[in-house]
Amino acid sequence: MIEVISESKCIACNQCVSVCPTNVFDRVADGIPVIARQSDCQTCFMCELYCPVDALYVAPESESVIGVTESELSEQGLMGGYREKVGWGKGRKPVASHEYMYQLSKRSGF
Amino acid sequence: MAPKMDIQLTTDVLVLGGGPAGAWAAWKAASKGARVVLADKGFLGSSGATAPGGTTLLVIPPVAELREDAVQSRLKAGGYLSENAWIHRVLDEVETYLEKVGEWGYPFPKDHNGKPLRTHLHGPEYMKLMRRAVRQAGVRILDQSPALELLHDANGIGGARGVNRLTGQEWEVRSNAVVLATGGCAFLSNGLGCNVLTGEGLLMAAETGAELSGMEFSRQYAPSAAFGSVTRGRMLAWSTLYDQEGRVIGRGDRAFGSLQQHLLKGPVYASINLADTEEKRRFLRHAHPIFFMPLERAGIDPFRDKFPLTLRYEGTMRGTGGLRLTGNDCRTSVPGLYAAGDAASREKVTGAISGGGAYNASWAICSGNWAGEGAAEYALSQSGDACKRDLTPAGRYGLVQHSDADRLMDVPEIISAVQREVFPLSINFFRSEPVIRASLDRLHGLVPFLHDSVSDDHRHRVRAREAAGMVATARWMYSAALARKESRGLHAFAEYPQLDPRQTHRLVVSGVDRIHIRAEKVPHASELTPEEGMVL
Numbered sequence: 219m220i221e222v223i224s225e226s227k228c229i230a231c232n233q234c235v236s237v238c239p240t241n242v243f244d245r246v247a248d249g250i251p252v253i254a255r256q257s258d259c260q261t262c263f264m265c266e267l268y269c270p271v272d273a274l275y276v277a278p279e280s281e282s283v284i285g286v287t288e289s290e291l292s293e294q295g296l297m298g299g300y301r302e303k304v305g306w307g308k309g310r311k312p313v314a315s316h317e318y319m320y321q322l323s324k325r326s327g328f
Numbered sequence: 329m330a331p332k333m334d335i336q337l338t339t340d341v342l343v344l345g346g347g348p349a350g351a352w353a354a355w356k357a358a359s360k361g362a363r364v365v366l367a368d369k370g371f372l373g374s375s376g377a378t379a380p381g382g383t384t385l386l387v388i389p390p391v392a393e394l395r396e397d398a399v400q401s402r403l404k405a406g407g408y409l410s411e412n413a414w415i416h417r418v419l420d421e422v423e424t425y426l427e428k429v430g431e432w433g434y435p436f437p438k439d440h441n442g443k444p445l446r447t448h449l450h451g452p453e454y455m456k457l458m459r460r461a462v463r464q465a466g467v468r469i470l471d472q473s474p475a476l477e478l479l480h481d482a483n484g485i486g487g488a489r490g491v492n493r494l495t496g497q498e499w500e501v502r503s504n505a506v507v508l509a510t511g512g513c514a515f516l517s518n519g520l521g522c523n524v525l526t527g528e529g530l531l532m533a534a535e536t537g538a539e540l541s542g543m544e545f546s547r548q549y550a551p552s553a554a555f556g557s558v559t560r561g562r563m564l565a566w567s568t569l570y571d572q573e574g575r576v577i578g579r580g581d582r583a584f585g586s587l588q589q590h591l592l593k594g595p596v597y598a599s600i601n602l603a604d605t606e607e608k609r610r611f612l613r614h615a616h617p618i619f620f621m622p623l624e625r626a627g628i629d630p631f632r633d634k635f636p637l638t639l640r641y642e643g644t645m646r647g648t649g650g651l652r653l654t655g656n657d658c659r660t661s662v663p664g665l666y667a668a669g670d671a672a673s674r675e676k677v678t679g680a681i682s683g684g685g686a687y688n689a690s691w692a693i694c695s696g697n698w699a700g701e702g703a704a705e706y707a708l709s710q711s712g713d714a715c716k717r718d719l720t721p722a723g724r725y726g727l728v729q730h731s732d733a734d735r736l737m738d739v740p741e742i743i744s745a746v747q748r749e750v751f752p753l754s755i756n757f758f759r760s761e762p763v764i765r766a767s768l769d770r771l772h773g774l775v776p777f778l779h780d781s782v783s784d785d786h787r788h789r790v791r792a793r794e795a796a797g798m799v800a801t802a803r804w805m806y807s808a809a810l811a812r813k814e815s816r817g818l819h820a821f822a823e824y825p826q827l828d829p830r831q832t833h834r835l836v837v838s839g840v841d842r843i844h845i846r847a848e849k850v851p852h853a854s855e856l857t858p859e860e861g862m863v864l
Contacts, residue, residue: 239523240370240524264379264452278625299625303617
């Protein structure tokens with residue numbers, strides 16, 4: 219579930235509000251968006267991918283709230299990790315352009 | 329009585345749903361010169377089963393024998409309910425559209441001769457690109473705008489009404505054709521990206537008289553880490569499975585006994601320890617970030633540690649059933665209403681079995697294009713705009729404006745009640761006639777609650793309609809199941825463990841209050857020999 223919106227990183231672009239498929243966030247006038255309906259989060263990680271400044275963290279647990287804090291996550295270097303793996307963001311190579319999946323299908327016969 | 333609309337639009341084609349099928353339908357209809365509006369419950373680009381993950385594509389080289397082999401093996405595997413001509417259409421046409429995806433900028437990797445390797449689409453990349461293509465084709469996109477009901481008159485469909493979830497604005501789009509691409513129904517089972525798939529699209533169509541087919545083929549569950557959302561069964565090919573005591577119960581693709589059987593007895597754990605070299609592990613990690621990232625975040629080394637598995641129910645999404653198609657252009661039994669992707673029955677290409685990712689992805693692309701073209705031609709052939717028609721809203725269940733009850737609809741309880749009937753392996757996977765009958769009776773018992781009133785809060789209204797969609801879908805599934813007294817593909821009854829060649833037909837269901845069922849002939853039924861029936 220979505221756990222963290224970083225107050226220090228968020229630039230209030232409200233992209234997460236726009237892209238969330240299950241309407242978890244609410245826009246706030248003169249402020250950064252809030253997690254308004256956490257239990258509606260489907261743990262699809264799309265908000266993290268669309269956040270241009272790596273201000274969001276979705277925990278892998280889809281059915282329970284973990285209560286992790288931004289400082290803990292920053293220490294472990296977990297903020298923005300998914301976007302990096304997918305290769306989205308300036309100067310990165312999208313995973314879609316890699317041969318991995320092709321090789322995988324050749325090896326596994328899928 | 330008509331509520332005041334904040335947004336009132338007239339167009340030629342309205343597409344409901346912004347997954348791959350809806351996106352392709354909108355693009356195609358616009359390319360054919362139609363004015364198009366696309367409304368999605370979430371956001372075209374992130375919504376649906378495809379966007380957060382990805383999909384393998386069905387690629388069979390254009391060699392007549394290879395294609396014919398593929399079609400024949402599919403016909404047999406699908407219990408002779410598929411149609412060869414439709415599979416050929418998909419195989420022939422999907423290549424053209426994948427080329428288009430490449431032209432639009434999808435970074436397909438290339439082989440050493442520079443030939444693009446179009447075997448897989450990464451969900452986020454693919455759907456970001458589709459959004460751009462749809463916008464460039466001139467389609468007006470309404471994001472965060474779930475449809476709540478269709479509009480119709482004696483001549484057929486004429487648009488839809490809904491609400492914007494962010495602003496609460498009411499919208500109405502009048503159009504002479506509607507493409508329904510709202511996906512299957514996965515009953516909020518928390519599979520990756522699937523909680524937007526709640527069946528209200530099927531309900532909306534059924535309220536206008538549309539028929540559904542193949543709803544009994546709905547016994548598909550997908551493995552995921554017990555705590556997580558990522559349903560990617562292919563990683564089990566490199567996994568060893570263990571029971572509670574640490575005994576090996578499966579290796580590679582094979583669970584000794586079924587995974588469903590083991591999970592009935594107790595917890596099952598997986599470790600991807602068959603990927604036994606650093607090279608293999610690195611490779612898998614890179615190929616599947618959506619699979620490994622959540623495990624790593626949870627502090628699990630999936631190549632060494634054992635992590636608990638669960639099965640998440642995939643409903644009609646990975647099942648086969650949906651709106652019955654009555655023509656090559658993906659028209660339904662209601663004039664002006666077209667269906668594409670998982671909202672449509674996929675029996676024509678998959679028969680009684682799951683399409684799986686590859687078939688379903690190719691189906692979404694092709695059916696989207698066919699439906700988009702069909703809807704555009706139909707709409708453009710009508711004599712006047714839909715705004716001149718005397719249209720009425722068709723919705724009846726879980727909608728405030730049609731309820732005169734004073735009891736407030738207990739939406740969370742209705743949703744839980746449906747989930748209690750469709751999630752348990754002991755009811756839905758290991759089907760037996762008396763258990764399904766009792767479950768169906770309890771589901772029928774929920775229908776009166778769908779006439780309770782719904783609060784004015786627009787989010788509550790959307791949820792209520794989703795609950796109604798799930799109740800309807802579950803009832804169609806089990807009604808159809810009871811009418812198929814045999815085992816075939818994704819439907820199996822303990823009492824009837826064999827395929828019965830006399831039941832080589834489709835089951836067509838319709839109606840909401842009262843559900844009607846009839847059998848429909850299939851073109852290849854006579855090719856199934858009794859001996860083959862025993863093997864299937």
